[in-house]
Amino acid sequence: MITRPLNLQAHLRRPSKRINPIPLLDVLFIALFFSFLGSNFVLAPGLTLNLPEGDRKSMAGLPTSAFLTVQSENVLLFQGEILKMDELKSALVEHVTKRGESNLVVYLDREVSVQTLLRVTDLAREAGIVRVQVASQPSAAERMPSSDLFLEER
DSSP states (O other): TTTTTTGGGGGGGOOOOOOOOOHHHHHHHHHHHHHHHHOOOOOOOOOOOOOOOOOGGOOOOOOOOOOEEEEHHHHHHHEEEEEEEHHHHHHHHHHHHHHHOOOOEEOOOOOSOHHHHHHHHHHHHTTTOEEEEEEEOOOOTTTGGGGGTOOOOO
């Protein structure tokens, strides 16, 4: 063999039988990096609301997918857009003509005045909305335990 005349065989080391963790960590970091870049972490626009309390009996649902969130008279969130009161009617008209929906769920902050609610419902009626439902939280005495959250009363 070629290593015999110079006695190179004595200077060679046998390969290690241990697994080197550095390449494994590199692969894990690359996989983590691509999973973060490929994920759908999208911050949806939203408002923090303190909903008024109500009883569960009056909180029957409507079949709808149009939602309006009112934090104040000048801060309205409709279908992902932040609107002012004077822009609301045109957005509602456009939504009704595009989708043909005539039901609207309104989330009102506890601090919003009744006058603002009446103005919103008048604009909705003028835009072609037939029914408006105001969302509220159940009162503290009527709150369901978390295990009964998905049970319906019949």
